[in-house]
Amino acid sequence: MRSPLDDSQPPSSASGGDIAYASPSAARDMGAQLRLFIDSVKDYAILTLDPAGNIMSWNTGAERIKGYRSEEILGQHFSRFYTPEDIARGKPQQDLEVVNREGRLEEEGWRVRKDHSLFWANVVITAMRDTQGQLVGYGQVTRDFTERKLAQEQLLQSEERFRLLVEHIQDYAIYMLDADGRVSTWNAGAERFKQYKAEEIIGQHFSRFFPPEDVARGKPWYALQVATREGHFEEEAWRVRKDGSLFWASVVITALHDPSGKLRGFAKVTRDITQRKQNQERRELEMLRDAVRARDEFLSVASHELKTPLTPLQLKLTALLRTVENNPSATLPVERIARDLEVARRQVRKLSDLIEDLLDVSRISMGQLRLDRAPMDLTSLAREVVTRYAPQSAQVGCTVTLEAATPIMGHWDRSRVDQVITNLLTNALKYGAGKPIHVRVRMDAGLAVLSVKDEGIGIPLEDQPRVFERFVRAVSERNYGGLGLGLFITQQIIEAHGGIVQVRSTLGEGSTFTVMLPPGPDLTPEPDAPPEP
Numbered sequence: 353m354r355s356p357l358d359d360s361q362p363p364s365s366a367s368g369g370d371i372a373y374a375s376p377s378a379a380r381d382m383g384a385q386l387r388l389f390i391d392s393v394k395d396y397a398i399l400t401l402d403p404a405g406n407i408m409s410w411n412t413g414a415e416r417i418k419g420y421r422s423e424e425i426l427g428q429h430f431s432r433f434y435t436p437e438d439i440a441r442g443k444p445q446q447d448l449e450v451v452n453r454e455g456r457l458e459e460e461g462w463r464v465r466k467d468h469s470l471f472w473a474n475v476v477i478t479a480m481r482d483t484q485g486q487l488v489g490y491g492q493v494t495r496d497f498t499e500r501k502l503a504q505e506q507l508l509q510s511e512e513r514f515r516l517l518v519e520h521i522q523d524y525a526i527y528m529l530d531a532d533g534r535v536s537t538w539n540a541g542a543e544r545f546k547q548y549k550a551e552e553i554i555g556q557h558f559s560r561f562f563p564p565e566d567v568a569r570g571k572p573w574y575a576l577q578v579a580t581r582e583g584h585f586e587e588e589a590w591r592v593r594k595d596g597s598l599f600w601a602s603v604v605i606t607a608l609h610d611p612s613g614k615l616r617g618f619a620k621v622t623r624d625i626t627q628r629k630q631n632q633e634r635r636e637l638e639m640l641r642d643a644v645r646a647r648d649e650f651l652s653v654a655s656h657e658l659k660t661p662l663t664p665l666q667l668k669l670t671a672l673l674r675t676v677e678n679n680p681s682a683t684l685p686v687e688r689i690a691r692d693l694e695v696a697r698r699q700v701r702k703l704s705d706l707i708e709d710l711l712d713v714s715r716i717s718m719g720q721l722r723l724d725r726a727p728m729d730l731t732s733l734a735r736e737v738v739t740r741y742a743p744q745s746a747q748v749g750c751t752v753t754l755e756a757a758t759p760i761m762g763h764w765d766r767s768r769v770d771q772v773i774t775n776l777l778t779n780a781l782k783y784g785a786g787k788p789i790h791v792r793v794r795m796d797a798g799l800a801v802l803s804v805k806d807e808g809i810g811i812p813l814e815d816q817p818r819v820f821e822r823f824v825r826a827v828s829e830r831n832y833g834g835l836g837l838g839l840f841i842t843q844q845i846i847e848a849h850g851g852i853v854q855v856r857s858t859l860g861e862g863s864t865f866t867v868m869l870p871p872g873p874d875l876t877p878e879p880d881a882p883p884e885p
Contacts, residue, residue, distance in 0.1 A: 397494040400480070403487050405430050405448055417496050419466030430492065433463045435470070451477045451490060460497060472501035525622040529605075531615050533558050533576050545601075545624050547594035558620070561591045563598065579605040579618055588629075591622065600629035665699035668692045713822060713837055716844045723765040723848055725872060730760040730769065730800050731793045737773045738791060741781070749786040752777070756793040760800045763872025768845045772853075775838040776804040776865050784808030784862060799851070800869045807862040816855055842867075 390398050390411050397414035399407055406429055410422040418433060425432075431444035438444070450457045456478045463473040474495045482488050525542035527535055534557050538550040546553075546561060553560075559572035566572070566589075579585040584606045591601040602623045608616045672692055715721045738754050745752045780789045784806025792803045811819060822840040846853045850870050857863035
């Protein structure tokens with residue numbers, strides 16, 4: 353420790369008590385070690401002052417923190433380290449008076465380095481007295497806390513900015529509750545939504561914002577219990593303004609705990625989403641109205657479609673009955689009977705198909721559509737359906753071609769896939785009457801692909817996304833008939849198999865419906881057939 357004091361003299365007690373040494377040489381050794389230790393400390397400025405405040409010793413830490421070498425500062429008054437403002441108001445002398453009176457002084461404040469830069473210092477000044485209690489000087493320890501001070505100021509500034517931000521937010525009610533649910537802070541958004549000024553609501557229980565029926569069943573306290581147990585509580589529900597009016601609120605309550613885990617209160621964020629609620633209700637009402645219109649339209653279409661086959665059936669049966677009643681002994685021509693019965697059979701089949709479609713929709717809606725999977729050949733089934741509908745194809749003037757080079761095996765429900773192909777083919781015959789129809793079966797990227805293409809009227813682009821919805825017909829004109837269920841049922845069957853169905857159409861040029869089916873878990877797909885030479 354650099355000092356003008358004689359190193360040969362043993363140190364006096366700084367506390368007023370005696371220090372015992374084994375011998376004078378031991379005392380000298382202890383004093384030398386102490387001075388060496390103090391001089392080696394670099395993180396603390398350790399110095400001594402005489403009773404007048406002049407610097408008597410100076411360590412390495414003092415030189416590092418304050419910038420002075422010992423030869424520059426020894427003998428100088430310690431007020432040199434104070435700011436001009438502190439010197440002007442006599443603070444250095446006042447600090448020594450406090451030390452004289454109370455024995456020590458500890459404070460934090462700005463101090464001045466040799467280059468006149470400021471640093472934030474933690475300062476402890478202690479009075480040193482001899483064995484008779486006489487003041488012999490002062491010990492001063494100073495530490496540079498500038499980085500900590502700046503960090504604290506930044507934190508305080510950040511907290512202040514956040515506080516100002518929260519206070520001025522208008523779109524959210526953001527406030528704090530104590531552990532019992534009483535309001536402890538209040539921002540501008542809370543005042544705007546709930547109409548209370550801060551002085552009216554701080555200290556009041558937040559149950560004031562709940563409708564009476566919610567308060568009666570203990571909902572506010574339940575919300576705090578959930579937030580405490582799970583960390584947060586979240587809901588959308590009605591809340592009450594100061595004037596008694598209701599608003600639909602999105603509410604989040606978050607529990608706040610201190611480092612020891614003790615509950616300190618709750619943060620509450622509320623947003624008025626009444627407009628969104630009203631818009632949602634309007635959309636739901638519009639959807640309900642659309643559903644009612646769709647129902648009424650469906651009932652109208654269904655009534656017409658069910659009556660269509662009943663009329664010729666009734667006429668044929670009535671004609672046969674009258675013929676028999678008017679000529680009980682007459683023998684009717686077999687050809688006529690067969691023709692009339694065939695007409696009746698076709699109409700009964702139409703009725704049966706319509707009723708089966710309605711039953712399928714009911715099964716799908718109830719989640720009761722079942723698949724009876726078994727190995728089958730898609731190519732063979734497509735050929736059967738095309739053959740079955742050859743008379744109907746000829747009747748409407750359509751030439752149906754089937755492109756299928758090899759068997760396409762898969763693990764599917766044969767009757768349901770038959771229903772899919774039938775729906776797509778009859779759909780093409782209906783809207784592509786008089787034009788060619790192309791059916792193609794192939795493997796592509798491990799999937800069985802079946803496409804049905806017509807060259808008929810096509811589907812408007814804006815209607816294509818809806819063609820697979822229930823009760824939606826590709827073309828709404830009544831003369832095309834149909835319940836608007838075939839494509840919906842087709843999509844449901846294909847998706848139940850894990851596949852997809854798509855449509856591509858150009859108005860006036862026809863439509864192509866494509867089904868893609870995975871072969872199923874039990875079968876490995878056959879490779880594509882090699883191209884024909």
